[in-house]
Amino acid sequence: MQFTAKQISEIVNGSIEGNGDVVVSRVEKIEEATEGGLTFLANPKYENYLYTTGASVVIVNNDLEIEAAINATLIRVKNAYTAITLLLDQYNNIRFHKTGIEEPSFIHPTAKIGNDVYIGAFSYIGAEVVLGDNVSVYPQVYIGDNVQIGNGAILFPGVKIYHDCVLGEQVTIHSGAVIGSDGFGFAPQEDGTYRKISQIGNVVIEDQVEIGANTTIDRATMGHTIVRKGVKLDNLIQLAHNVEVGENSVIAAQTGISGSTKVGKQVILGGQVGAVGHITIADGTQVQAQSGINRSIEDPGLKWAGTPASQFQTQMRAQVVLQRLPDLERRIDQLEKILKEFKEEKNK
Template sequence: MLLSQAIKQTFEGYMTLDSEIKKDFELCGIAPLESANETQISYIDQDKYSHKLADSRAGAVLLRKELLDCVPPHIQPLVVDNPHLAFALLSHLFARKGFSACENPSIDPLANIAPNVHLGKNVRIGARTILMPGVVIGDNVEIGEHCKIYPNVVIYRDTIIGNRVNIHAGCVIGCDGFGYAHTNDGRHIKIEHNGIVVIEDDVELGANNTIDRAVFGQTLIKKGVKIDNLVQIGHNCVVGEHSILVSQVGLAGSTTTGRNVVMGGQAGTGGHIHIGDFVQVAGRGAVGKNLPPHTKWGGHPLMELDEWMKFFVSLRRMVKKQNPK
């Protein structure tokens, strides 16, 4: 579909384009500025990302009028009042089906597939991998060797899973992230998540985990990660090698961690946070800023762990003095 046709089809009833399309082209997808090519469209919703325009190869970019002077000559500027909403509308053109009837599976003869397993198109299953009853596998999923996929796990399309990975009952891998743009009259427009999930070797996921697919690119669980039950990992997160996430941890979108990070039960992060190597976050710790390597943290608001423990002891003493009985 031509860029002009895509805009007309998706913007109608929501917004107008405030610039002329001088160079129309066949639109093949949407992508971040740093990875987009000449057939793709990107967007900027915050001024702090404008420096990325200079090196981008995107065919067109959605942006506000104030940033028009930052656009290099080879990129088609598309001026709109709300670039985030425009991006959400265009994302619907590239949404793909996730679950088809079984077609052309590549299953190693040594794999063990239980009854009542659904396999989508172009699924690949490695040697000695076990799929237990009720597992649902979407299109183009790859699962390596010596994996155990327990009952009622759902793995959405295009997910890549390495070797020796255990995924316990009830996990959902590759579902859409929680992302919406908002109209002036308060409607919520879904952002289609067209990225994937990658799980590397020797990972174990406890029961009822959810790992969201990326908006574009990938959500990545690196090798050796161990995750307890009931953990939520948002879109475009990266969990570093050999990290441990205890039950009910929640990582907001685009959180990244270094290696060997440990997060206690019910700890959580805000979006776009980085946690350095070998960091420990105590249970219920609320991470709202980047954390340097080899440090320990706790509390809400977050403090270095020693400081938080002293604060908690002082608080208890204060309460006892006010209520001696």
């Protein structure tokens, strides 16, 4: 695929400085770009590469001041990072756009398939499934009975959607993710064994959610496990039964959230965060990586860290004290020695 600088400027609503007819065919990092490449500059740390890059076109912020000669054509925009994100979206839409049904695949006669749908080979579409328009189902995807999937959803290879789950529009689920597997529910018996509790709820994923590879979201025991609109989940995340994640929250890899916990809106959880069950996490909360949340966080907009989690500034002060412990121990030993010598001298 080839685009001119003029065509790119029209897409990102930018202004051109240089040759508008120059052609690019790929997107590259600014420090590695070569002729025919498109790149961008958003981070001032990389500004020196602007004067040495081999890229043919560079997207920059409107307020960037040029300090030396530049060989590349510039496209000035309000926000270079947002502009390149838009271009990458366009690129992916063109690159991954497929339609049609590949064989072999199984589609139950009662399934309802929308317009311009792609279904890859070895996929399974169960009874009463509803696929909206422009849905992409890549090879080896399993979609169980009564699943509903909204317009523009993308299920990458190997995704498994269990029965009765509901996915909204523009949902993206990456390879190996499992949606709607049984929650971890077992009732202890008098003889020491455990009896499985049937999980009869489902998972509801609202619009514009993205779910990373090998993430698992358990179905509710009763009712719904809910991932609200705009949530972004990294790879290798576990959401247990009846969890609810609020709108536009972001959760990093290897985080686990136990059953029935409610995560508020615009929450940020770093990697390997753990949360116990049956608690609430307030809107706008930010939690540092590897923290453990063992109680509800009720005040919105605060930063937390550590295990058990405490407010960020408190945790940082505790870390400072912790680093001083060896010195404090040495000083205490010295004081005890002085005190012992003082007592011995006094008793003479």
